[in-house]
Amino acid sequence: MRRLTPYLLVLPSWMWLGVFLVVPMAAMASVSLQTGNAIDGYAMTFSVSTYGDALGRYSTQLARSLVYGGLATVLMLVIGYPAAYWIAFKGGRRKSMYLFLLLLPFFVSFVLRTISWNFLLSDNGILFGTLKDWGLLPADFHVLATAAAVVGGLTYNFLPFMILPIYVALERVDPRVVEAAQDLYATRAAAFRRVVLPLSLPGVFAGVLMTFVPATADPINAAILGGTSNTMIGNIIQTEYLTNLNYPTASALSFTLMAVLLVGIFGYARALGTENVLQAAAR
C-alpha cells in the first residue's frame, strides 16, 4: 500500500492535467505548424517557418518581456523577502492575518486596481501634481506611459505570489535553529546567510517561478501603463490571435515563449541545486 501511495496522490492531478492541459496543448502545437487563414481554413503543412517568421518579427518584444519580467522579479524578491521573513518569524499568532491582508487587494478586480493606479500616478494628480507644485519635480515628469510604470505594475500585481511561498518555506524553520546559528556565527547577518537563507531557497524558487513566468507573459500592465515602446510579447500574442486571427503565428509565439521560460526555469533550478527537478523519480 505504501508503494501505491504516491500514485494515488498523483492520480487526480494526472487526470486533470492530462485531459485539460496536454490534449489542448498538443492541439495548439499542431495549429502552430499549419498554414492558412480563418476564411479559407488551415491545413497541416508541418511548417516550421512560422516559428522563424514570428521570432524574426517579434524578437524585440520577446527580449523586452524577459527584461521587464526579470526586473520585476528581482524587485519582488528584494521587496518581498523581508516581509516574508518578518511574518514567518515574528508574526506570531497573526501570521494568517498578515498573509490574508497581503492578498486582500487582489480579491477586488484588477481593472479597478489599475484604474486606481492610473488615477494615483497621473501626471498632475494627487501624487505628482503636489510634488510638481512644490517644485520637487520637473513639469513634464511622468511615470505613466513608461517602462518604469510597466515594471512597477508587474511588481505590484505579482508581489503576493513571491511573498507567500517564501513565507511558507521560512515558517518551518525552527527559531531555535536560528538562535543556535546566531550563537555559532556571532552576527545575525551571518546566521541568516549561512542557515536561514539556504533553508528558504525552495520558497524562493517557488516564488520566482510563480512571478517571473506570469509577469513575462502578462499583456495587461503593458497595455494600460505602457507607452509607445513598451509592448510585450503577451500583447503581440493577443493581437495575432484575436485581432489578426492568425492562429498559427499566435500558437508558435506562445510555444516559443513557453520554451524560453521553461529553459530558464530548469536552468535556474539546476543552478540553485536545491531542486532535484527532473531527478527521474529514482527508479
Add this chain to the structure above:
Amino acid sequence: MNSRPRLPRREAFKIAGLSAAGLALAACGVQGQKAAAPKPDAVKDFWSGQTKHGKVVFANWPEYMPEDQGPLKKFQQATGISYEYKEVIQENAEFFGKADPVLRAGQSLGYDIVVMTNGVHLQHMIELGYCVPLDHSRLPNFAANAGQKYKERVYDPGNTYTIPYTSGVTGIAYNTDHVKDDITSIQALFDPRYKGRVGMMADAQEIANFGMFALGIDPEKSTEDDWRKAGEKLKEQRDAGIVRKYYDQSYIDAVAKGDVWLTMAWSGDVFQRQLAGEPVRFVVPEEGGTIWTDNMLIPKGAANPVDALMLMDHLYQPAVAAELDEYIQFVTPVPAVQDLLREKAASAAGEDKKALEDMVDSPLMFPTEADYAKLRTYTTLSNTQLQIFNPIFQSITQA
C-alpha cells in the same frame, strides 16, 4: 516541440510520445468555411418555414440597455414573447474568438441576437456564413424610421445581415485646460508643439483612417498604396515622439486628467465626461472623422430567428429608440429620436430637463449634416487585404 537540456532520456521519450499522439489527433487541420453571398431564394427558403416561438435570447454589451430593461419589457407586453438579456460581450475580438470554434463546429451559440461593431470580426462573421440573412419584410419599423445613412452602409450592402443598434463617432478630444486654441484640423494631432502629449488609438482601422484623413485620402476608397502612405505618416508622427501612447480605451481618462492634451476619441466617451464637468471638448476634424456602428445580427444556429427579428424591429420604434438612446448616449440610427427627446425636455423639470437639453443639443449624440458629410466608416477589407493592412499599422502601434 523544443527539447529541454539535461532531460533524462526516458522522460524525453515519454514527452515525445505524448506529443506525437496529440499531434496525430489534431493533424486533421481546420476546415475553411467561406460562404458565398446568399441568393434571394436562400433568404426566402430560410425564413419560409420559421415561426414565432415565444422566446428570444439577446446578447449585448454591458451598459447598452437601461437598468429597468424598459424597452424589453414593453416588447414582452406587446408581443407576448419572453426574453433573456445577457451582457456577455466585452470585446469584438474576444467574442469572435469564442464564437468561431463553436460556429465552425456547427453548434449554436445559444443567442438569437448578437451585437458586434463593424470591422474585421463582423466581416469574418459574414464571410464565414455565421450570420443569418435578414428578412426585411418583417422589419417595417426599420424601413420606416432608420436614417438614410444607416440603410446604406458600405460594410453590409442592403443590410443583408445586420441592422444598426447604436453608432459612435471617432474624432479628436482635447483638454481645454492645456490646449487654448480651437482645434479644427486633424493636423493638430501631428503638431510637434504637442510632442509627447498626443494620444492615438491602437486599433489598426481607427488609426489607419486618421492617417488617411491627414493625407486627404478617403478610407472608403483607399488602396494598398494609400495604406502605405498613411503608415509612413503615422511612423513619422511616432518617430518624432509626438505620440505618448496608443490607447485601447483609456485615452479618455488620460485626456480628462491632462496626461495627454489631444487624442483620438469616441464621441460617447467625451459626452459623458462633459456631463461630469471635465474640461474636454470634442471635434470632428475638417479632413474627416470615422463613424462606426454596433450592429444587431442573428447568428447561425439561433433557436428563435423570427422572435429575434421582431425584437430588432421593435427597437426601431421611435419611442423605444428614444428610451434606449437616452440611456446609452451614443448616436441612434433613428433620427426622430432627437425631436422626441426635445419634447420630453420641454415637459421635464430641473436636473432632468437640463440633462435632456444637453443631449438634444449635443452634436456628439446628434451629429449635424455637416458632420455626417465628413464621416467615413472603416476601410472594408477582404481577408487577403487584411494580411497586408494589419502589419503596416501594427508595426507602428506595437513596435
Add this chain to the structure above:
Amino acid sequence: MRGVLGGGDRVVHGGRLGDRVLHAYTWLVILWLASPIAVMILFGFNDKQSKSNTTWQGFTLRWYAELLDISDLTVALRNSLVIAAVSTLVTVVVGTMLGLALGRHRFRGKGVTTFLVFAAISTPELVMGASLLSLFVSGNVPRDANTVIVAHVLFSLSFVVVTVRARVVGLDPSLEEAARDLGASAWGTFRQVTLPSIMPGVMAGAMLSFALSVDDYVVTSFVNGSTVTFPLWIVGAVKTGIPPQVNVMGTLIFGIGVLIAIGNAVAGRRRT
C-alpha cells in the same frame, strides 16, 4: 538592513530594533498593496451625475442603498464568489496531494509531472483559454460555470502544488514514521501529523487559488459561455463607464476581508 547591528548583545538589542524596522516595513508593504483600494473605496462615495465615475463631485451614500440595482452585476459577483469557492476547494485537495507526492515521494513519471506543472504555469492565459474552448467545443461540452471551474482549477493547481511542495521538501519524515510505528493508520497519520505541519503551505495555496480565481479575466472569457463573472462584467463596462456599485462591492469585499483577518487574529490560538 536586517539587524546588521550585530556584535555584542546582538539577539536582544540589535535584534529588537531590526525587528521593529522589519515590522514597520511589512506594514508598509501591506499598505502599498492596498493603496489603490483606498481610491476605489473613495469613489464608491462619489456623487456623480453622469455615467463616468472619475471626477469627485461630492459625497453620497446613495450607491450603498442602490447596491443591488444592476441585477446583472449582482449576478456576476455571485457567480465569481461561488466559482472561486468551489475551484479553490478542488484545487487545494488535488494540489496538496500532488505537492505531497512531489515533495517527498518517488514515483515513475515524477519528472514528466513536474514538467507539466511548470508548463501549466508558463502557458499564456490566452493560449490556455483558447485551447480549452476548442477542447470543450469538440467534446460538445456546454460552456458555463462548470467549465469555468475546470479552467480555474487548471491554472491554480500549479500554484498550490508549488507552494505546498516548498513546504513539504525537507519536512522530517521521522515524525510520521514514529506515528505509524505507534500504530496509527495512514489516514490518521496524515490527519494528525502531516497535515498540521504542511498547513501553512495549504492555507497559502488556498488563498492564492481564491485570489487567482476571483480575479481571472482572460481564461474565463473564453470558457464561460454566458456565465458572466465579476471581472468580465467590469471589463465590459469600462467602455461606457464603470458604475459606482462596482466600487461599493469592492469596498464591501475588502471590508469583510479585513474583518475576517482581524477576527482571525483575535481568535487565533495556534501558532499557524
